[in-house]
Amino acid sequence: MTHPLAALLSHPNRPRPGILHLGPGAFFRAHLAVYTEGALQATGGDWGIEVAGLRDGETARQFTAQEGCFTLLVRDGAETRAQVLGPVRGGVAPDGILSRMAAPEIRIVTLTLTEKAYGLDPATGGLDPHHPAIAADLTGSAPPRSAVGLIVAGLAARRRAGLPPFTPLSCDNLAGNGHLLRRLVLDFATLRDPALAEWIAAEVPFPSTMVDRITPASTPATLADARRLTGVDDPLAVETEPFLQWVIEDRFAQGRPDWDRAGALFVEDVAPYEAMKLRMLNGTHSLLAWLGLAAGHEYVRDAIADPAIARAAQTHLEAAALTLAPVPGVEPAAYAAALLERFGNRAIAHRLEQIAMDGTQKLPPRILTPAAEVLARGGDTDSFARVTAGWVWHAAQHEPLRDPRAEEIRARLQGVPRDPVALTAALMALPGLVPPPLRDDPVWNRQVAGHVAALKGGAA
Numbered sequence: 001m002t003h004p005l006a007a008l009l010s011h012p013n014r015p016r017p018g019i020l021h022l023g024p025g026a027f028f029r030a031h032l033a034v035y036t037e038g039a040l041q042a043t044g045g046d047w048g049i050e051v052a053g054l055r056d057g058e059t060a061r062q063f064t065a066q067e068g069c070f071t072l073l074v075r076d077g078a079e080t081r082a083q084v085l086g087p088v089r090g091g092v093a094p095d096g097i098l099s100r101m102a103a104p105e106i107r108i109v110t111l112t113l114t115e116k117a118y119g120l121d122p123a124t125g126g127l128d129p130h131h132p133a134i135a136a137d138l139t140g141s142a143p144p145r146s147a148v149g150l151i152v153a154g155l156a157a158r159r160r161a162g163l164p165p166f167t168p169l170s171c172d173n174l175a176g177n178g179h180l181l182r183r184l185v186l187d188f189a190t191l192r193d194p195a196l197a198e199w200i201a202a203e204v205p206f207p208s209t210m211v212d213r214i215t216p217a218s219t220p221a222t223l224a225d226a227r228r229l230t231g232v233d234d235p236l237a238v239e240t241e242p243f244l245q246w247v248i249e250d251r252f253a254q255g256r257p258d259w260d261r262a263g264a265l266f267v268e269d270v271a272p273y274e275a276m277k278l279r280m281l282n283g284t285h286s287l288l289a290w291l292g293l294a295a296g297h298e299y300v301r302d303a304i305a306d307p308a309i310a311r312a313a314q315t316h317l318e319a320a321a322l323t324l325a326p327v328p329g330v331e332p333a334a335y336a337a338a339l340l341e342r343f344g345n346r347a348i349a350h351r352l353e354q355i356a357m358d359g360t361q362k363l364p365p366r367i368l369t370p371a372a373e374v375l376a377r378g379g380d381t382d383s384f385a386r387v388t389a390g391w392v393w394h395a396a397q398h399e400p401l402r403d404p405r406a407e408e409i410r411a412r413l414q415g416v417p418r419d420p421v422a423l424t425a426a427l428m429a430l431p432g433l434v435p436p437p438l439r440d441d442p443v444w445n446r447q448v449a450g451h452v453a454a455l456k457g458g459a460a
């Protein structure tokens with residue numbers, strides 16, 4: 001029986017699978033799925049996507065039930081457009097991921113898992129063997145369930161079978177996401193099987209990517225609008241902004257879809273694009289989230305309409321731009337102006353709470369690494385300190401704190417007076433969080449504490 005959404009596909013040809021995607025959340029649906037649909041429409045190829053969640057099979061099951069189809073709403077001003085997309089071939093249960101990774105037709109494994117799923121130890125830049133899912137997988141006593149453990153086991157199975165590797169492709173907001181994933185996979189493999197690690201190092205490319213599309217979590221309004229516009233109930237419906245961007249290093253073991261035909265940019269080195277996006281877009285997003293919540297706002301569009309916060313955002317965009325290498329074809333001031341416009345999109349209800357979470361994972365690539373670079377050059381770190389103070393205040397005030405290190409943060413703040421200097425000292429000392437030269441810099445600590453004091457006084 002054909003699902004009613006499948007009848008609404010503009011391009012009903014359904015390719016065979018070539019990609020396994022881990023993390024089929026809203027961002028995947030508004031970004032990778034859109035580019036893949038565009039590539040399939042332009043040039044075809046067996047690049048259908050199978051989707052899987054690492055722990056929870058619910059979304060994957062829903063994709064299977066809907067024959068891989070879902071509704072995408074693009075909100076722009078007063079207009080909302082609906083489109084039904086179908087690049088997904090079906091869902092895979094968590095315990096089926098490994099066998100699909102070993103299947104010859106799967107040639108790319110893509111990931112949108114959020115920062116905390118990788119098992120990165122920020123202090124070393126390598127694998128954190130104490131990350132709960134990684135630690136469990138390193139014992140080898142049960143089938144792997146972390147992304148890194150699965151990729152290592154999947155590559156091992158292919159090597160045993162004499163198959164060429166798949167290409168792991170990280171689409172998460174981590175600096176040098178491909179390099180980083182490579183390092184974590186090699187660290188894991190070295191601990192389990194050094195010969196496998198050598199094979200991976202020689203045979204497996206790990207392209208880095210820069211991904212961008214502002215995609216809030218779906219709400220009842222998303223689902224109601226999808227139904228109104230298509231006539232079909234779709235629990236997988238997502239809403240997003242008109243803008244989208246994808247920059248990818250063109251290094252694949254066994255080919256790739258013609259994503260460039262859908263607007264993606266293939267480059268030698270994604271690093272300058274990624275730094276620009278992480279430091280300007282995501283860094284300012286974090287500023288809006290933490291300062292915006294402190295000022296009582298709920299959505300990004302409200303925070304950016306608050307004159308004091310808008311001034312801080314503008315200042316931060318300028319400070320972040322000063323840390324960047326030139327990006328081919330991009331003028332930082334124009335990029336910054338476009339970001340302010342996107343943040344101000346009244347049609348997008350992007351909750352600040354969503355961006356404020358996982359601060360310990362987001363601060364290093366967005367704020368602390370560029371701040372340490374500014375410090376090393378003798379520049380002014382004040383704007384980075386303001387954002388960091390926003391997080392300190394959020395971590396001290398917000399209940400419950402959504403962060404993988406929330407318990408550790410609670411323990412550290414236990415008995416610490418609500419005094420800006422004491423709070424700053426307690427959180428800047430969180431192991432591995434702040435690069436040591438910054439952590440030990442008296443001016444930086446004074447700046448952060450000064451901004452915490454301002455937040456405490458209500459001057460967001």
Ligand code: CS2
Binds near residue numbers: 215
């Ligand atoms: C946001 C990102 O939640 C967050 O931390 O900053 O999800 C942001 O919306 C995307 O990276 C935009 O491409």
